[in-house]
Amino acid sequence: DQYWLYGRPVEEPVRFDEEMDAWHICGHAEVLEALSRPDAFSSETIKLVPMGAEESYTEGDLLQTDPPDHGALRKLAARAFTPRVVADLEPRIDALARELLDAVDGQDEFDLMSALAYPLPVTVVTELLGIPASDRHLFERWMTGMVEEMGDLSLADSAEDQEATFGAAMDHMRRMLDYLRDHVAECRRAPRDDLLGGLIAAELNGRRLTDNHIVNFAKMLLIAGYLSTTMLIGNTVLALDHFPEVAARVRADRSLMPGLVEESLRYLSPVAATYRATAADIELGGKRLTPGKMVLVWFGAANRDARVFPDPMAFEPSRSPNPQLGFGRGIHFCLGAPLARMEGRIALGRLLDRFPEIRTDPDKPPAFMAAPDTTGVTSLPVRV
Numbered sequence: 001d002q003y004w005l006y007g008r009p010v011e012e013p014v015r016f017d018e019e020m021d022a023w024h025i026c027g028h029a030e031v032l033e034a035l036s037r038p039d040a041f042s043s044e045t046i047k048l049v050p051m052g053a054e055e056s057y058t059e060g061d062l063l064q065t066d067p068p069d070h071g072a073l074r075k076l077a078a079r080a081f082t083p084r085v086v087a088d089l090e091p092r093i094d095a096l097a098r099e100l101l102d103a104v105d106g107q108d109e110f111d112l113m114s115a116l117a118y119p120l121p122v123t124v125v126t127e128l129l130g131i132p133a134s135d136r137h138l139f140e141r142w143m144t145g146m147v148e149e150m151g152d153l154s155l156a157d158s159a160e161d162q163e164a165t166f167g168a169a170m171d172h173m174r175r176m177l178d179y180l181r182d183h184v185a186e187c188r189r190a191p192r193d194d195l196l197g198g199l200i201a202a203e204l205n206g207r208r209l210t211d212n213h214i215v216n217f218a219k220m221l222l223i224a225g226y227l228s229t230t231m232l233i234g235n236t237v238l239a240l241d242h243f244p245e246v247a248a249r250v251r252a253d254r255s256l257m258p259g260l261v262e263e264s265l266r267y268l269s270p271v272a273a274t275y276r277a278t279a280a281d282i283e284l285g286g287k288r289l290t291p292g293k294m295v296l297v298w299f300g301a302a303n304r305d306a307r308v309f310p311d312p313m314a315f316e317p318s319r320s321p322n323p324q325l326g327f328g329r330g331i332h333f334c335l336g337a338p339l340a341r342m343e344g345r346i347a348l349g350r351l352l353d354r355f356p357e358i359r360t361d362p363d364k365p366p367a368f369m370a371a372p373d374t375t376g377v378t379s380l381p382v383r384v
């Protein structure tokens, strides 16, 4: 059996990394087990890397909240992602995809990421948050800046380099939080009938949410919902380019589109890993884990586990079943999964309608994201 870490095989599904002082969980069964035990694998990883005023960064952030608080907050947030709400977004997303493709129609070559994969999801998520269109570019800059700096952090050798890179990432984060604080204050002054308006009016355990809760919630939605979807779009085009016979099948049979999105999430998982902190003595994959350690839960590795996916390196949109873990599993399962699937399906469908002969540019290689916990490209020059 082989398990995959950073795209390389590793022998053990659960392994301790001395250098990182952290556990890697790579097997499909072991990832599922870890995600089903939030009592032993806590999402409140901030406790392991205290950043001063830690409470203020994480209250309201579902991804950093354990039970029992997680359940009530998730219920509130889920109101904004009902099947009805998501279905109502379809025409808007379709119109957006067409508009973005109109802008490059007539060109022989362009960068797929800046033309479609960045602007579509950032527009959807900023519209959900009621952020004016004129400010959207700010979020594009802050979010990509943050991801780039965090990627560089994993490559920095010296402590000074690490500190400077982390500082730069935090600067982007602070600017984004300052903006969101003003935005939430504005929403309070002029109440509206949207996602943030709903949160402002809602009660959590009998009390109104504070501005800080709502700011952190908005921050989480931007972090969770934007670049992951950008990467899904880019990765799928990259995979189709690598497997032209699959591209030909999808062009001929659009009923393969939902399967294509699932297989893309499996084969090149945008969120390659998430983090947990051990909170109990627990045995997993034949190893004994003790409390207080960082854990990297590798969706990207589990998604290539040959015990679950026969011929894991084949890219097969009609793979069935396809229990891919690209959206996670358990209580933190991606709340935006139906929205992300729809965005992917529409963006890729419209792209293939418009440019059926699309190929990556052989003279201009794509640029890959540096962060090892994400799988994706930052630029993808294509010829159409």
Ligand code: HEM
Binding pocket: 043, 062, 063, 064, 074, 125, 220, 221, 224, 225, 226, 228, 229, 232, 265, 269, 270, 271, 274, 275, 299, 325, 326, 327, 328, 329, 331, 332, 333, 334, 335, 336, 337, 339, 340
């Ligand atoms: C959680 C992946 C798009 C909102 C997650 C998790 C994963 C994930 C792996 C679980 C993380 C963990 O357990 O630590 C993805 C991927 C996406 C995507 C691959 C795109 C292809 C979106 C979108 C939204 C969204 C479009 C909303 C606009 C959320 C939220 C959570 C979450 C709110 C936290 C849920 C919780 O903690 O209870 N996502 N996501 N995601 N995602 Fe997504």
